[in-house]
């Protein structure tokens with residue numbers, strides 16, 4: 001007897017939701033995509049193109065778009081939620097009456113909700129109370145996924161069924177899906193790297209070189225993992241696709257919207273001008289504010305996030321901030337090898353010895 005086709009629902013009509021819907025359809029699933037815009041819905045169904053967000057790529061014609069959640073969600077084995085973080089909670093609450101506990105619910109969104117500093121999978125869990133919750137994150141520029149460039153991602157969940165069902169639904173010869181059980185770490189990695197992509201875009205626009213970019217990315221990784229560990233994530237997760245992998249792509253590519261916002265700021269545009277010119281979501285702008293506030297409140301050392309916050313929201317010129325950062329504390333390279341406190345203590349001892357020697361000289 002032929003196996004029943006999997007049903008996949010995608011919430012969100014942006015670039016990543018559309019790219020993932022097309023992969024699932026390439027894999028033979030019956031795919032329905034929910035979006036708000038009736039004209040875009042019509043275009044996806046008739047022309048198999050998302051002219052607003054992915055105009056240059058054909059969508060698998062088996063993807064059926066609808067503006068009605070009641071037509072999209074019931075009966076779907078897998079539900080992918082690809083909605084920017086600011087609207088994520090609202091959309092999940094709209095979806096809730098059409099969802100059932102057997103469904104696998106996966107966030108693809110790399111952001112943080114201001115209220116309660118919540119990650120998107122926490123919102124999925126709290127709003128539904130359902131057991132099969134996961135997160136997809138990794139170096140996944142949507143237009144390259146849509147172009148079928150060879151790509152890998154991570155499905156993170158502590159539920160093995162969620163991991164294997166997503167690997168089956170999305171894994172194919174151009175898209176590999178690796179598994180993790182550190183949902184929190186994978187999700188934080190995706191959200192945090194956006195902050196540093198803005199800084200990398202800014203550095204590029206200011207004419208800074210490859211040494212600078214490499215320093216920025218590596219210190220960003222140190223800062224991201226320091227923050228994540230303080231919140232209970234596993235630092236080893238940051239060695240994977242959703243940590244260093246996503247950091248590399250987002251800090252290196254003009255296809256990244258966060259990088260582009262940073263680049264525009266580096267060219268002298270205001271934050272409003274940079275965001276308006278983008279016309280899509282750059283999650284890092286909101287994330288840097290939330291993470292900087294949290295780091296200050298909890299005493300977590302995050303000089304790059306603090307510096308970027310000062311540039312974005314306090315009018316400090318980017319070049320001046322880069323100069324100040326270069327004059328900051330010279331700390332440990334890898335804190336999991338040599339603790340920061342040990343480096344600081346050695347500096348204090350050396351200073352004490354120098355002061356002592358000076359005092360002795362005058363005595």
Ligand SMILES: NC(=O)c1ccc[n+]([C@@H]2O[C@H](COP(=O)([O-])OP(=O)(O)OC[C@H]3O[C@@H](n4cnc5c(N)ncnc54)[C@H](O)[C@@H]3O)[C@@H](O)[C@H]2O)c1
Nearest residue numbers: 013014015016017082084087108109110140141142280281
């Ligand atoms: N684009 C990428 O390359 C990429 C890759 C990986 C992950 N992501 C993540 O995926 C998430 C979604 O991003 P995207 O790139 O698809 O976004 P996008 O900017 O391309 O589109 C956002 C979509 O969400 C819709 N939307 C916004 N507010 C809504 C609301 N209140 N109700 C219903 N729909 C609403 C918009 O209409 C649009 O269809 C982001 O948080 C991003 O971090 C994006």
Ligand SMILES: O=P(O)(O)OC[C@H](O)CO
Nearest residue numbers: 138139140141256257258
């Ligand atoms: O376009 P960005 O900056 O939101 O980045 C897209 C993806 O997160 C890259 O993995």
